[in-house]
Structure formats: C-alpha cells, structure tokens
Amino acid sequence: xxxxxxxxxxxxxxxxxxxxxxxxxxxxxxxxxxxxxxxxxxxxxxxxxxxxxxxxxxxxxxxxxxxxxxxxxxxxxxxxxxxxxxxxxxxxxxxxxxxxxxxxxxxxxxxxxxxxxxxxxxxxxxxxxxxxxxxxxxxxxxxxxxxxxxxxxxxxxxxxxxxxxxxxxxxxxxxxxxxxxxxxxxxxxxxxxxxxxxxxxxxxxxxxxxxxxxxxxxxxxxxxxxxxxxxxxxxxxxxxxxxxxxxxxxxxxxxxxxxxxxxxxxxxxxxxxxxxxxxxxxxxxxxxxxxxxxxxxxxxxxxxxxxxxxxxxxxxxxxxxxxxxxxxxxxxxxxxxxxxxxxxxxxxxxxxxxxxxxxxxxxxxxxxxxxxxxxxxxxxxxxxxxxxxxxxxxxxxxxxxxxxxxxxxxxxxxxxxxxxxxxxxxxxxxxxxxxxxxxxxxxxxxxxxxxxxxxxxxxxxxxxxxxxxxxxxxxxxxxxxxxxxxxxxxxxxxxxxxxxxxxx
Numbered sequence: 326x327x328x329x330x331x332x333x334x335x336x337x338x339x340x341x342x343x344x345x346x347x348x349x350x351x352x353x354x355x356x357x358x359x360x361x362x363x364x365x366x367x368x369x370x371x372x373x374x375x376x377x378x379x380x381x382x383x384x385x386x387x388x389x390x391x392x393x394x395x396x397x398x399x400x401x402x403x404x405x406x407x408x409x410x411x412x413x414x415x416x417x418x419x420x421x422x423x424x425x426x427x428x429x430x431x432x433x434x435x436x437x438x439x440x441x442x443x444x445x446x447x448x449x450x451x452x453x454x455x456x457x458x459x460x461x462x463x464x465x466x467x468x469x470x471x472x473x474x475x476x477x478x479x480x481x482x483x484x485x486x487x488x489x490x491x492x493x494x495x496x497x498x499x500x501x502x503x504x505x506x507x508x509x510x511x512x513x514x515x516x517x518x519x520x521x522x523x524x525x526x527x528x529x530x531x532x533x534x535x536x537x538x539x540x541x542x543x544x545x546x547x548x549x550x551x552x553x554x555x556x557x558x559x560x561x562x563x564x565x566x567x568x569x570x571x572x573x574x575x576x577x578x579x580x581x582x583x584x585x586x587x588x589x590x591x592x593x594x595x596x597x598x599x600x601x602x603x604x605x606x607x608x609x610x611x612x613x614x615x616x617x618x619x620x621x622x623x624x625x626x627x628x629x630x631x632x633x634x635x636x637x638x639x640x641x642x643x644x645x646x647x648x649x650x651x652x653x654x655x656x657x658x659x660x661x662x663x664x665x666x667x668x669x670x671x672x673x674x675x676x677x678x679x680x681x682x683x684x685x686x687x688x689x690x691x692x693x694x695x696x697x698x699x700x701x702x703x704x705x706x707x708x709x710x711x712x713x714x715x716x717x718x719x720x721x722x723x724x725x726x727x728x729x730x731x732x733x734x735x736x737x738x739x740x741x742x743x744x745x746x747x748x749x750x751x752x753x754x755x756x757x758x759x760x761x762x763x764x765x766x767x768x769x770x771x772x773x774x775x776x777x778x779x780x781x782x783x784x785x786x787x788x789x790x791x792x793x794x795x796x797x798x799x800x801x802x803x804x805x806x807x808x809x810x811x812x813x814x815x816x817x818x819x820x821x822x823x824x825x826x827x828x829x
Contacts, residue, residue: 366548369562371576377526378512379496380456390531395499395517406489420484427475440471446500458497530554577806580691582636594804603798611677618795623666634691639801658792670704680728686713
C-alpha cells in the first residue's frame with residue numbers, strides 16, 4: 326500500500342505543478358517568457374529520432390515529438406480514450422459499425438481538416454506494411470467512408486470494444502492531408518493539426534513552433550518554440566538540466582532516482598504499462614517442479630523492491646493488467662506464506678536450492694541484488710551472471726541456459742495481445758513462462774471480441790491456470806520518469822503540458 330500511496334502523491338503533485346505553472350505563464354511568468362518575450366522550451370530525449378512520418382513511429386522519442394504535431398480521431402489518456410479531432414462517436418450494438426464526427430480544425434497549412442483526409446490517412450496505413458499500425462488495423466477495418474465533410478463511418482470485420490484503443494495509439498493513426506505525401510507515398514512536408522508545427526527534423530534534433538490558437542491545449546501553456554534534442558547518456562542529460570542548459574529531460578534510470586534527493590531537481594513519473602517479472606526455465610530442475618516455482622512466488626516482497634530499487638515510484642504488480650484496466654482480473658489462487666516457502670526448501674537438496682540467473686551488464690543490478698536477498702531469506706542461493714554482449718545475454722537467457730531471468734512486458738494499450746495464450750504443454754518456452762507466439766495469434770483470432778466482458782472472461786481462465794502453475798511472477802510496474810528544475814515554471818508548465826498533453 327505504501328508504494329501505491331507514493332505514486333498517487335507523485336501524480337497529484339504532478340497535476341498541481343502543471344496547473345500552477347499554466348497560471349504563472351498566463352500572467353507572463355516563466356523562466357524564458359518574462360516581460361512578454363518569446364519563450365523557448367529545451368528538452369533532452371534518451372534516444373535518436375527516426376522518422377518524420379507519424380505512421381512509421383515506433384520509438385518513445387518519435388512519439389513525444391509527433392504527438393504534439395499530429396492528431397488522430399481520438400487519443401489515449403490511459404486508461405481512457407479521449408476526443409481529439411473527433412468530438413463524438415458511437416457504434417452499433419455489435420461494435421462493428423462506428424461513426425465519428427469531426428470538430429472544426431485546421432492543418433498547419435491553413436486548410437480545414439475534412440472527413441476525406443481521415444479516409445486518406447487510414448487507407449494509407451491500411452495499404453502499406455511499412456506503417457506501425459498496418460497489421461492491427463488491417464485485421465480490424467473492412468472499410469472507411471466519408472459520409473460528409475465532418476462525418477466518417479468505419480466498418481470492422483468483426484465487432485471490437487478495443488477498436489477505440491487501437492485508434493488512440495499516439496500519432497500512429499494520425500490524420501494527415503494528401504498534399505503532405507509524394508507520389509511514392511513518402512512524407513515530403515510534415516503537416517499536422519496539433520499545437521506545434523514541425524520545422525526541422527534530424528535524428529539528433531527536432532525544432533517546433535507553436536500553432537495557435539489550439540483547442541486541445543491552453544495557448545498560454547505552450548512555449549513559442551520547442552527544441553527537442555537527443556542525449557543518450559543519462560548522466561549528461563541530468564548535468565545539462567542542473568546547469569540550466571535545458572528545461573526538461575526524459576527517461577531517468579529508475580535505479581538512480583535516490584541520488585537526486587536534495588539536488589534541486591523535481592522528478593515526475595507516469596505509468597507506461599511496463600511490468601517487470603520473473604520468468605522461470607521450466608525445462609529443468611529446480612523450476613520444472615511447480616512447488617519450487619510457488620516457493621519463489623511466495624518469497625517476493627514487491628513493495629520492498631519498489632522502495633529499495635526504485636525509490637518507491639514502482640507499483641507492486643501481481644498480474645499483467647493494471648488496476649485501472651477494464652481487463653483487471655480476479656486473483657483467486659492462494660499464495661503460500663514465506664514461512665511455508667522456507668519449510669519447503671528445508672526438505673530439498675542443496676543442489677535444488679542453488680539457482681543461476683543472468684543479466685546484461687549495466688542493467689537491473691540493484692533489482693537482482695534485492696531479489697537475491699529476498700530469495701536467500703527462504704533458503705535459495707542465487708548466482709547472477711553478468712554478460713556484456715546484449716545478444717549473447719539474450720540468447721543464453723532464453724536459450725534455456727539459466728534458471729531465472731527478468732523480462733519487461735510493455736504496452737498498456739495492448740495487454741490482451743502480449744498476454745497471449747498459456748499452454749501447459751509448451752511450458753518449456755521460457756520467453757513468457759509458457760506461451761508461444763503462434764498460439765497468441767490463434768488465440769486472438771478465436772477470442773470473442775464484442776465486449777470488454779468477453780475479453781475479461783477469456784483471460785480469467787488463462788490467468789487462473791498461470792497462477793495455479795506459478796508460471797511467472799509479476800514484480801512491479803515500471804513508470805517513465807522525467808525531470809525539471811525545482812521552481813522552473815517553464816519546465817513544470819510548458820514542459821509537462823508538452824509531454825503529457827494536458828487538458829484545459
């Protein structure tokens with residue numbers, strides 16, 4: 326409970342700081358906006374920018390930049406789907422026929438956004454396998470039609486309540502005008518309808534200017550210009566923030582947050598749906614024995630992991646679906662006590678108590694220290710091998726050379742896809758503690774998808790079997806962190822509005 330309370334406090338502080346800074350900005354405050362002068366927001370990302378095409382976006386870095394340049398019909402403010410270019414929508418009883426009504430909006434070239442632009446954009450994604458949402462949408466959408474300039478009708482192959490979540494995947498379903506694309510289907514002029522225009526774009530930097538007035542964000546919350554650069558080294562990003570060279574930095578290592586206490590840096594976090602979990606090698610002793618897997622499950626103290634490793638910002642997680650999800654499952658399988666787990670280990674040989682794990686150099690060091698400590702309390706002896714080469718570490722971990730590995734499962738909007746199908750006959754597949762990619766695909770095709778309730782019922786039985794078999798042990802939900810200087814209005818207001826897409 327302490328971890329959950331900590332995160333709630335963090336989120337509440339986040340929204341209060343944003344609101345206060347927006348008010349300050351409206352009065353002409355802000356570190357770079359005093360006396361009516363133009364303001365520039367400078368931020369640092371952790372990875373290179375890849376593409377000026379919103380439909381090809383795969384990385385968080387591209388998503389952050391393009392999410393304020395482009396808009397889709399709807400947008401995700403997890404766990405809710407919110408209006409964007411569409412002001413309203415409804416579907417038939419089977420959720421197969423959807424109708425959207427557009428708000429009055431303009432592209433950055435001054436032309437009005439119409440239903441024909443929506444048809445063009447979605448058909449572009451449907452027709453080209455290069456695009457991130459091609460496979461998902463092509464399996465979903467049968468036809469897109471403009472009923473008039475402001476109304477779009479989308480017919481699905483089969484009903485699906487999660488269709489809105491698919492449309493809300495950031496800029497990957499962005500609405501763009503045909504004039505922004507050349508004859509070969511490539512973006513030649515990045516034209517969106519979001520609060521910023523994209524003026525310059527390289528792998529190292531994006532330069533944006535404010536496009537206002539814009540109904541989605543308060544005008545006074547936006548800097549006149551935003552320069553988003555790339556610095557892969559986390560220490561260098563923080564140093565630039567502390568030196569005043571930038572206003573905001575993205576993606577701090579969670580294991581180093583405790584070092585920032587008293588540094589004059591404010592840290593915010595938000596859930597991106599990544600859950601860390603232990604994955605067993607089911608093909609050999611000791612974890613071919615379900616009782617030994619249950620001993621591990623009983624030994625893990627998730628709240629202690631959050632506090633010791635992640636400064637309390639990680640949230641204890643016992644299943645793949647977050648507490649805010651409509652797919653949240655009932656946890657009905659009892660877990661043995663720590664004393665009972667210790668009692669089991671007293672009855673087994675020394676050899677079965679010795680387990681080996683693997684991690685990549687520079688990754689999860691503190692996490693494995695804490696897990697090893699917890700497992701030692703009940704009687705396990707844990708050896709963690711560290712390998713410099715990521716490819717070798719990956720191959721050895723999932724090539725069944727080790728007893729225990731850590732895997733991070735992500736994408737909050739796509740839980741039901743990555744959760745997949747548990748197959749006890751395929752328990753040797755340690756990739757997800759007993760699931761196979763082929764069975765995921767078949768499971769999705771067979772899964773009833775007309776309502777959230779049907780999806781929940783489909784997974785409840787799967788989850789019960791996972792829990793009964795102790796097939797995997799969920800640890801904590803890992804948030805994304807970002808930082809700005811304490812008391813810096815432009816970073817707290819403009820920066821967070823920029824990234825978090827704050828509403829008026």
